[in-house]
Structure formats: C-alpha cells, structure tokens
Amino acid sequence: MRNLLNFLIKYNSWILFLLLEVACFMLLFRFNNYQGSVFFTSANRFAGRVYEWAGGIHSYFYLRTANEELLDRNLFLERKVEWLTEALAGLQQDSAQVNVRDSALSDVRIIKARVVNNTLNRLDNYITLDKGSADGVKNDMGVVGIEGVAGIVYLVSPHYSLAISVLNRKSSINCKVQGTDYFGYLKWDGGDSRYAYVRDLPRYAEIAVGDTVVTNGYSSVFPAGIMVGRIADISDSDDGLSYLLRVELATDFGTLNDVRLVAPQSQEERMELERGVKE
Amino acid sequence: MAHVYIRRLAGFIGAVLLQVFILNHIHIAGYATPYLYIYFLLKLNAGVSRNVLMFWGFFLGLLIDMFSSTPGLNAASAVLLAFVRQPVLRLFSPKELDNVTPGFGSLGTGVFVKYVVVAVLLHHAVLLGLEAFSFFDWPGLLLKIVLSSLFSIICILAIECLRR
Incomplete structure (x- = not known):
C-alpha cells in the first residue's frame, strides 16, 4: 500500500498526463x-x-458581394424560366397540362x-x-x-x-x-x-x-x-x-x-x- | 498575487479569441495555419508546476476544440506540450529556472529560439498528425507541419521582439 502511494506521489505528473490524454482521445474517437x-x-x-x-x-x-451574387443568380434563373416556359408552350400543344413549379417544389421541405x-x-x-x-x-x-x-x-x-x-x-x-x-x-x-x-x-x-x-x-x-x-x-x-x-x-x-x-x-x-x- | 491570475486569465481568453476568430481562418497556400495559442503556454512562468501547466493546456485546447469542432484534438496536443515544457527548458538552459518567465531577456536569445522551435515543432507534429490520423499522404503532412511550424515560430518570435 505504502509503495503504491509512494509510486503515485512520485509519478503524479505522469499519471495526470495519461489521464488528460486519455480524456482527449476519448473525445476525439467518440x-x-x-x-x-x-x-x-x-x-x-x-x-x-x-x-x-x-x-x-x-x-x-460581405453584403455587397452577396447582393451581386444574388443578382447574377436571379438573372440566370429568370433566363431559365423564360426558356422553360417557351419549351413548355411548345410541348403543351399536344400533351397534358404540366405545372412545373408546383411539381418541382411541392415535395421539398x-x-x-x-x-x-x-x-x-x-x-x-x-x-x-x-x-x-x-x-x-x-x-x-x-x-x-x-x-x-x-x-x-x-x-x-x-x-x-x-x-x-x-x-x-x-x-x-x-x-x-x-x-x-x-x-x-x-x-x-x-x-x-x-x-x-x-x-x-x-x-x-x-x-x-x-x-x-x-x-x-x-x-x-x-x-x-x-x-x-x-x-x-x-x-x-x-x-x-x-x-x-x-x-x-x-x-x-x-x-x-x-x-x-x-x-x-x-x-x-x-x-x-x-x-x-x-x- | 491576485493580479497575476487576472493577467493570466486575460492572456488565456485573448489566446482563444485570436486563434478562433482570426488564425483558424488563415491557410496560406492551403498548408500553413499558425497555431499561436501555445504562446500562452510557452510564456507561463517556469515556476508554475507541471500539473497546473497541464490543466491550463487541457482547458485551453478544449476551448479551442469546442470552437473548431475538433473535440480533443487541440487539447491532446496542448497537454503534451505542457507536459514536455519543463524538460525542454532544462535541456537548453544551463541556469536554474525557478521564477523566470521565458523570453529573450531571461533565457538569452539563442536558448529562447531553440526552446520555441522545439516546442512548436513538437506540438504541430502531434496536432496535424492526429488530425490526418493516417499517414497515406506523408509528403503533404510533412509539408503542412513544416510550413505551419515555420509560420508559428516566426509569429511568436516577432511578438516577442515587439514586447521586449
């Protein structure tokens, strides 16, 4: 018992070191x-x-950059919508009604x-x-x-x-x-x-x-x-x-x-x- | 006595804020990120016991980990640094170091530079090695360790010169 206590006292920094490192590694791996x-x-x-x-x-x-990016993106999307509606109009002549916007977003949260x-x-x-x-x-x-x-x-x-x-x-x-x-x-x-x-x-x-x-x-x-x-x-x-x-x-x-x-x-x-x- | 602790606490908080808000976002060429928070550990008085130093290191690392979502990573390497600081200091400095704050003046330029270089290299090697955790990209990892260490060492020595 005495030897054990002496051992613990003599190597207390080593023991503390090991304890802290074990704690760190548990955090790291879990x-x-x-x-x-x-x-x-x-x-x-x-x-x-x-x-x-x-x-x-x-x-x-970053407000300024964010704004510019939004504008760019907006423009791009507008063009795309235009292109899609045109394409849709072409197709709709001989097919059933399709509501693009609704079907694209209805099923997403x-x-x-x-x-x-x-x-x-x-x-x-x-x-x-x-x-x-x-x-x-x-x-x-x-x-x-x-x-x-x-x-x-x-x-x-x-x-x-x-x-x-x-x-x-x-x-x-x-x-x-x-x-x-x-x-x-x-x-x-x-x-x-x-x-x-x-x-x-x-x-x-x-x-x-x-x-x-x-x-x-x-x-x-x-x-x-x-x-x-x-x-x-x-x-x-x-x-x-x-x-x-x-x-x-x-x-x-x-x-x-x-x-x-x-x-x-x-x-x-x-x-x-x-x-x-x-x- | 009390003001020593207040100064230490201020240094601690300053180190965390600097690291988390500014230095963690620096990555020159995708490789070099300075980890200057260990400057706090390096500058603590040599009279501070090894155990106390390890606790400082542990909480410093843990707080930085909390902000960078790397639980245990910085804490592990900071505790290791705190553990080996005393032997490293003794290795280079022939003088008795009872109540000395490590610096150019107290240790001499050569000794202090050696102390910083060894401590930073060790800390960064452990930190970045643990982060990668696999050695599949040896050259990349080594480059990262060397460049980050170089960056940190230069910053630490520059701060030290300014404060002198």
Whole structure:
C-alpha cells in the first residue's frame, strides 16, 4: 500500500498526463458515433452564440458581394424560366397540362439558416448553422448555398446544428452530369477548397469539360437538379476502368453565409426503408 | 498575487479569441495555419508546476476544440506540450529556472529560439498528425507541419521582439 502511494506521489505528473490524454482521445474517437458529443463542438449553445455574434459582424462586410451574387443568380434563373416556359408552350400543344413549379417544389421541405462558423483549411471541415431541432432541422438534411450544394446536416442541438461540408473526407454526395444519366459520388480529399472529384463515371459516357454537375434524386438527402459545379478536367481513374472528373465547385466556401436546408418530404419514410434493407 | 491570475486569465481568453476568430481562418497556400495559442503556454512562468501547466493546456485546447469542432484534438496536443515544457527548458538552459518567465531577456536569445522551435515543432507534429490520423499522404503532412511550424515560430518570435 505504502509503495503504491509512494509510486503515485512520485509519478503524479505522469499519471495526470495519461489521464488528460486519455480524456482527449476519448473525445476525439467518440466524436464520430456519439450523439452527446455535440456538446464539445461549435454547435453547443455557448460557442454557437459567440459565433453568431461574430458572424453578424462578418456577414455585414460581405453584403455587397452577396447582393451581386444574388443578382447574377436571379438573372440566370429568370433566363431559365423564360426558356422553360417557351419549351413548355411548345410541348403543351399536344400533351397534358404540366405545372412545373408546383411539381418541382411541392415535395421539398425548406428551412432558412445562417452559417455561424465555417472552415476550409482542415482535412475534415464542418459548417455550424444557427438553426436546430427546435426549428425543425433533422439529421441528413441537405445544406444548399446561394450558388449550390454545400453540405449535409450531421449533428443537431436544440438551437444550432453542425453540417459536414462538401470539403470533408466523410462527405459523399450522389450527383450526375446534367442532361445525361451518368452518375457518381462527389468526394473531396483535402487541398484546394475550390475543387472536388467525381469517381466511377463509365468510360463510354459522353461528357465534356465545362458540363454542369447536379445532384440526382437517387440519394435521399438532396432533391434532384441542385447545382454542384462544373467539370474542370477529365482524366482516367487509377484502375483505368472509369473516368475521374475534377469538378470546380459552384459554392464559394470562403464566403458561404446564407443557406437553405432542404429535405425531400418523403425522406424519413425512404431512409427507414433503406435501413430495413441494410439490416 | 491576485493580479497575476487576472493577467493570466486575460492572456488565456485573448489566446482563444485570436486563434478562433482570426488564425483558424488563415491557410496560406492551403498548408500553413499558425497555431499561436501555445504562446500562452510557452510564456507561463517556469515556476508554475507541471500539473497546473497541464490543466491550463487541457482547458485551453478544449476551448479551442469546442470552437473548431475538433473535440480533443487541440487539447491532446496542448497537454503534451505542457507536459514536455519543463524538460525542454532544462535541456537548453544551463541556469536554474525557478521564477523566470521565458523570453529573450531571461533565457538569452539563442536558448529562447531553440526552446520555441522545439516546442512548436513538437506540438504541430502531434496536432496535424492526429488530425490526418493516417499517414497515406506523408509528403503533404510533412509539408503542412513544416510550413505551419515555420509560420508559428516566426509569429511568436516577432511578438516577442515587439514586447521586449
């Protein structure tokens, strides 16, 4: 007993060191699959409040750029609406009435949110948002910025939530090349925050640099047709069996500020079904 | 006595705010991010016991982790730095260090620079290594450690020069 006490006293700093490190590592490793760990992230109430306050100041400086971007986007959408109505008018002459707008949005739930914190320089980046379960946010909702896809909600606290950014090695978003049915998974593996990769596109796919990449409706997170980015480069994958696309992301993560959280209305039902299959 | 603690607490809060709001958003060429919060640990009086220093490190790291959504990452590396600070100081400084605040004046320029370089390299290597957690991208990780350390060391020495 005495020896034990002497030992403890002699090596007390070593023991304290080990205890603290064990505590740190438990936090580090349980973060991935432990809901309670939301307390130790920036989605907790205290950090969220501080970030919200700082984000308010920060966003003030970007109002001008945000405005310009909105104008650009608005213009683009107006042109698109015009083009679509024309196309529709042409088709309607000999087909049934289609209400494009309603069918496009009727089945999607949308929540407005503001980014209170966002990083780009880590290997696993997260976005903190100022809406939580009290506002109806749920896990696995999609996060969409002004220009396009930004991430997926990961942890939810009552008033804040944490989303996995596209710039995160865990992120994997199902997308396709617009106008075709070729699909693949959008991945990021560190480095430049403007580019990500889409793997596993078949070699016979007819695609070209500059083509638009959008979400496809296969994943239960995003509705179909949300902008992801443009193809910047096409090369062969390591095994030579498929194409590897380098995609220039539409979202500028450096200035991400106002976002929408989206989820198809049928998301829960569908996820339950898919979970049932896995088990 | 009380004002020593108030100054320490102010330094602690200042280090967290600076790191979280400004430095965490700097990433030169996608590689170099300065982690200057350890300056607080490096500058604590050499008379502070090892255990107390580790607690400072733990809470400093934990608070920064909380803001950057990396639970345990900064805390683990800051505790390690606090643990090895005394041996590192002893290694370079021949003098008795009872009640000395590490700096150019108290340690001598050469000793202080060596102390900062070793401490920063160690901390950054552990921090960035833990963050990557796999060594699949050796060159990238090494480049990141070296550039970030270089950036941090230059900043720390510059602040030290200004405060002298």
